[in-house]
Amino acid sequence: MKKLKESPLFWPAKLKKDHIEVLDETLIPNRMKYIQVKTTAASVKVIKEMKTRAFGQFLVVLNTFLLALNKMKSSKPEDFKAQQKVLKKIEEIARALNKSRPTFPFSEVTGIIVRWATMAIDSGLDVRTFVKKNTEGYLEGIRFKRLARVEEIAAIIQDGDSVLTHCNVSGELAMAAYICKQQKKEVHFFATETRPYFQGAKLTCWELQQMGAKVTLIADNAVGSVMSDGLISKVIVGSDRSCANGDFANKIGTYQIAVVAKHFRVPFYALTQPSDKIRTGKDIPVEIRRSEELLKFEGKKIWRGAVDAFYPAFDVVPHELVTKTVPIKVSENA
Amino acid sequence: MKKLKESPLFWPAKLKKDHIEVLDETLIPNRMKYIQVKTTAASVKVIKEMKTRAFGQFLVVLNTFLLALNKMKSSKPEDFKAQQKVLKKIEEIARALNKSRPTFPFSEVTGIIVRWATMAIDSGLDVRTFVKKNTEGYLEGIRFKRLARVEEIAAIIQDGDSVLTHCNVSGELAMAAYICKQQKKEVHFFATETRPYFQGAKLTCWELQQMGAKVTLIADNAVGSVMSDGLISKVIVGSDRSCANGDFANKIGTYQIAVVAKHFRVPFYALTQPSDKIRTGKDIPVEIRRSEELLKFEGKKIWRGAVDAFYPAFDVVPHELVTKTVPIKVSENA
Numbered sequence: 001m002k003k004l005k006e007s008p009l010f011w012p013a014k015l016k017k018d019h020i021e022v023l024d025e026t027l028i029p030n031r032m033k034y035i036q037v038k039t040t041a042a043s044v045k046v047i048k049e050m051k052t053r054a055f056g057q058f059l060v061v062l063n064t065f066l067l068a069l070n071k072m073k074s075s076k077p078e079d080f081k082a083q084q085k086v087l088k089k090i091e092e093i094a095r096a097l098n099k100s101r102p103t104f105p106f107s108e109v110t111g112i113i114v115r116w117a118t119m120a121i122d123s124g125l126d127v128r129t130f131v132k133k134n135t136e137g138y139l140e141g142i143r144f145k146r147l148a149r150v151e152e153i154a155a156i157i158q159d160g161d162s163v164l165t166h167c168n169v170s171g172e173l174a175m176a177a178y179i180c181k182q183q184k185k186e187v188h189f190f191a192t193e194t195r196p197y198f199q200g201a202k203l204t205c206w207e208l209q210q211m212g213a214k215v216t217l218i219a220d221n222a223v224g225s226v227m228s229d230g231l232i233s234k235v236i237v238g239s240d241r242s243c244a245n246g247d248f249a250n251k252i253g254t255y256q257i258a259v260v261a262k263h264f265r266v267p268f269y270a271l272t273q274p275s276d277k278i279r280t281g282k283d284i285p286v287e288i289r290r291s292e293e294l295l296k297f298e299g300k301k302i303w304r305g306a307v308d309a310f311y312p313a314f315d316v317v318p319h320e321l322v323t324k325t326v327p328i329k330v331s332e333n334a
Numbered sequence: 335m336k337k338l339k340e341s342p343l344f345w346p347a348k349l350k351k352d353h354i355e356v357l358d359e360t361l362i363p364n365r366m367k368y369i370q371v372k373t374t375a376a377s378v379k380v381i382k383e384m385k386t387r388a389f390g391q392f393l394v395v396l397n398t399f400l401l402a403l404n405k406m407k408s409s410k411p412e413d414f415k416a417q418q419k420v421l422k423k424i425e426e427i428a429r430a431l432n433k434s435r436p437t438f439p440f441s442e443v444t445g446i447i448v449r450w451a452t453m454a455i456d457s458g459l460d461v462r463t464f465v466k467k468n469t470e471g472y473l474e475g476i477r478f479k480r481l482a483r484v485e486e487i488a489a490i491i492q493d494g495d496s497v498l499t500h501c502n503v504s505g506e507l508a509m510a511a512y513i514c515k516q517q518k519k520e521v522h523f524f525a526t527e528t529r530p531y532f533q534g535a536k537l538t539c540w541e542l543q544q545m546g547a548k549v550t551l552i553a554d555n556a557v558g559s560v561m562s563d564g565l566i567s568k569v570i571v572g573s574d575r576s577c578a579n580g581d582f583a584n585k586i587g588t589y590q591i592a593v594v595a596k597h598f599r600v601p602f603y604a605l606t607q608p609s610d611k612i613r614t615g616k617d618i619p620v621e622i623r624r625s626e627e628l629l630k631f632e633g634k635k636i637w638r639g640a641v642d643a644f645y646p647a648f649d650v651v652p653h654e655l656v657t658k659t660v661p662i663k664v665s666e667n668a
Contacts, residue, residue, distance in 0.1 A: 029639035190644075193628070195529055195553045198636070201629075205641045217643040219529045219628060220554045221587025225620075225649040228589060253555025255562060259597045260590045286559075294527070294553060295535075297631060302532065305363030307539040309551040310524075315559040 004150060005178045007207050008032065010171025011143070012052060013059035015070075020063045024051045025199075029206035040064055040093050047100040050197065054240060055146075055170035057104055061097050062135055065113050068093055069132045077124045086127040090117045102287040103249055103314045105241055108277055112138075145328040146172060149271065152326055153236065154179035156269060157187055161233045164190045164223070167251035168203040169238035169271055177213035189215040190226060194251060196294050196311065223257055227264040235261045235268045242272035242327070246319030247281030252312055258321035267323040274327050281316035289313045338484060339512045341541050342366065344505025345477070346386055347393035349404075354397045358385045359533075363540035374398055374427050381434040384531065388574060389480075389504035391438055395431050396469055399447050402427055403466045411458045420461040424451045437583055437621040437648045439575050442611055446472075479662040480506060483605065486660055487570065488513035490603060491521055495567045498524045498557070501585035502537040503572035503605055511547035523549040524560060528585060530628050530645065557591055561598040569595045569602045576606035576661070580653030581615030586646055592655035601657040608661050615650035623647045 012023035020037040026049075027033050035051060037043050043064040047057045068089060075082030094110035113131060120130035153176035157163060165173055173189075180187045189208050194200035201217055208215040218226060226232055235257060239248040248270055261268040278284060291309035295302055319325075346357035354371040360383075361367050369385060371377050377398040381391045402423060409416030428444035447465060454464035487510035491497060499507055507523075514521045523542050528534035535551050542549040552560060560566055569591060576582040582604055595602040612618060625643035629636055653659075 030637050193529065195527065195555055201641070202637055202639070206639050209639075209641070215642065217625075217628060217641050219586060219645065221529055221585075221590070222644070222646060222649075224588075224590030224593055225586055225646050226644070228649065251555075252553060252559055254558075256555070256558030256590060256594045259558055259594050263593045263597070291551075294551060297636075302631075303364050303536055305536070305540050305543075307535070307543070307551050308549065310556070310560070311553065312556060312559050315556075315562065 004147060004175050005211065007171035007174045007210065009056075009168065009203060009207055010146070010175060011059065012056040012170070013063055015063045015066050020060060020067055022046050022052050022060060023056065025053060025056065025203060026051055028202055037064075038067075040068065040096050044096055044100045047097075053199070054168065054238065057101070058109060059139075061106060061109050062113075062139055064093055064097060065090065066132060066135055069128050069135075072128050074126050074128045077126055083121055083127050086131075087117045087121060090114055090127075090131065102285045103240055105275060105278070108275060142328070149326060149328055150175045151179065153271070154183070156236070156324075156326070157185065157234070159185040159187075161185070162188045162190065162231055164192070164226070164232045164235045164257070164266075165204060166192045166200060166235075166237050166254055166257055167194045168199045168207070169236070171207065172238070172271060173204070173236060174207040174211045174213065177208055178211040181212055187213065189213055190232060191215055191217055192220045192223065192253065192257075193217065194253065195220055199251065220253055224260050227260055227266055232261075232264075232266050235266055237268075237270055239270055239272040240314060241278070241284055242270075242274045242325070243278045243280050243284065244274060244276050245280045246272075246274070246322060246325055247284075247316055248272050248319075248322075248325075249281070249284045249286065249314045249316045252315050255315035255317050255321075258317045262321050268321060270317070270322050270325050272325045272327045274325070281318060284316050286316065287313040338481060338509050339545065341505035341508045341544065343390075343502065343537060343541055344480070344509060345393065346390040346504070347397055349397045349400050354394060354401055356380050356386050356394060357390065359387060359390065359537060360385055362536055371398075372401075374402065374430050378430055378434045381431075387533070388502065388572065391435070392443060393473075395440060395443050396447075396473055398427055398431060399424065400466060400469055403462050403469075406462050408460050408462050411460055417455055417461050420465075421451045421455060424448055424461075424465065435621055436619045437574055439609060439612070442609060476662070483660060483662055484509045485513065487605070488517070490570070490658075490660070491519065491568070493519040493521075495519070496522045496524065496565055498526070498560070498566045498569045498591070498600075499538060500526045500534060500569075500571050500588055500591055501528045502533045502541070503570070505541065506572070506605060507538070507570060508541040508545045508547065511542055512545040515546055521547065523547055524566060525549055525551055526554045526557065526587065526591075527551065528587065529554055533585065554587055558594050561594055561600055566595075566598075566600050569600055571602075571604055573604055573606040574648060575612070575618055576604075576608045576659070577612045577614050577618065578608060578610050579614045580606075580608070580656060580659055581618075581650055582606050582653075582656075582659075583615070583618045583620065583648045583650045586649050589649035589651050589655075592651045596655050602655060604651070604656050604659050606659045606661045608659070615652060618648075618650050620650065621647040
């Protein structure tokens with residue numbers, strides 16, 4: 001595989017000596033600022049406050065364990081007390097992270113780490129070293145698979161395509177756009193604003209521009225309009241959580257884009273990471289965020305009037321609306 | 335017909351002695367401020383800058399003629415020069431207004447006034463008095479028809495209904511909500527934000543609350559989500575321009591709501607004012623507004639990044655997606 005030009009959103013959280021360096025996605029495109037996360041509590045905070053999101057929060061979760069493990073000493077497998085202490089710490093971190101946000105399957109990811117820890121104890125291996133090595137290998141495997149998926153996305157996009165996307169797919173689409181450009185494919189991207197957080201306007205437009213791609217921003221309201229005008233040839237969106245049957249949760253608004261795409265016969269692609277643990281979309285809990293977030297813009301109240309608001313952060317798209325999923329399998333045997 | 339509690343948005347432009355009093359809808363719900371419009375140029379300005387919109391701009395158009403006519407003297411029908419002067423003034427006002435915004439059928443409305451003027455001359459009547467009386471009668475007729483439609487909307491809304499609306503229908507829905515309340519119907523309203531101008535969040539929520547109705551704000555992105563959750567039993571939207579065949583133009587986003595409503599089998603009602611002059615939606619020119627409007631919020635740039643944006647202000651919904659239209663006929667024989 002040839003070296004890809006990498007988007008800052010592709011791997012937005014990296015482990016450093018004594019902290020995790022987390023890209024503050026809320027400041028893009030105005031500023032590139034990295035937050036230094038030094039504790040589990042700080043990890044939970046950046047996730048809750050959506051400083052990082054989607055794939056970034058997955059990276060924060062895994063690196064939170066690595067950060068803690070790096071601060072610990074290895075123990076002899078026969079030192080029962082020391083081994084239990086590491087396991088307890090891992091379980092404690094897992095519990096804290098699981099509570100951060102509901103829709104992303106934190107407990108599935110943290111569950112893998114906890115299982116590695118118990119497995120090490122059961123097999124008479126040093127917990128710290130075993131979990132650390134497995135986690136590092138797991139991350140490497142995912143990196144490799146995501147890079148492969150970038151190539152796959154680039155192969156799906158044809159010369160002359162006009163691709164609509166929603167929210168932000170953490171670097172992969174932008175990197176695929178870069179490959180398309182190298183291949184001399186003429187491609188135009190349309191990005192929805194993605195209210196209320198404007199991830200499309202802020203992250204996706206910025207990222208695609210960084211990669212030299214042509215991108216046009218539209219209001220979330222304009223999807224029907226541009227499709228009825230024949231301006232869109234493909235939809236490509238990411239997924240925050242995917243089920244065994246192909247249903248998937250993604251940023252609020254994805255469901256209606258899928259319905260509208262079907263109406264206009266526009267092929268709809270979803271980048272998923274299917275889990276065997278969750279059978280159908282009905283089993284995905286959807287995060288309802290505080291209504292204030294809908295009534296504020298960049299921390300400032302939009303207007304003085306008091307109004308009741310309902311803000312589900314995600315919706316769940318049934319697999320029938322999906323033309324093709326482009327999965328990566330994030331299993332513990334990765 | 336019993337007296338209705340009237341929303342300020344139902345009749346947002348009124349003729350005063352030497353000016354038109356135009357409600358500045360961009361300041362609601364923070365402030366109720368009326369702009370004093372004293373010239374045709376000022377009328378064009380409030381329309382272009384969307385200080386008034388939808389039915390408000392229709393009122394501004396008619397009142398602009400009345401304002402000019404009030405400043406003129408009546409002429410004897412046999413005074414050819416004086417009569418022609420009034421006609422010329424009317425034609426001049428018509429031309430200026432026609433250029434203000436493309437999607438609303440300004441030329442149809444101003445055309446009626448111009449025809450009345452030429453009709454008066456042909457019939458040997460005083461132009462000024464004839465046009466003034468006809469215009470005043472026309473406005474009264476429309477007022478009566480709109481009040482009747484408010485009753486009709488209230489009759490469509492059933493006890494237990496949960497009604498989704500988009501953008502703002504200039505008082506009618508809010509006044510229907512008031513009637514429903516008097517009739518002890520339990521009704522819940524959902525209003526979309528309606529990016530980029532937030533008419534739903536600012537005007538519709540405010541107006542419904544003023545009438546004592548229960549209303550919940552959602553992001554434009556949440557339409558698919560709330561419908562899939564079974565939270566919506568009816569959609570009621572207005573129309574900025576309607577065709578003989580039932581197609582209609584309305585605020586951008588209406589098309590996709592209609593598609594999504596059809597997908598979830600939610601009845602979709604459109605308040606229209608069908609015109610014989612325009613046959614199908616294909617004949618409606620859609621206003622493309624400056625991309626800056628999508629990139630700014632309340633005059634302030636949302637982020638520093640430069641990005642290309644496409645902002646069609648309306649979309650055109652084909653009649654096949656409409657369950658029932660609730661028309662008022664705004665003909666010159668009103």
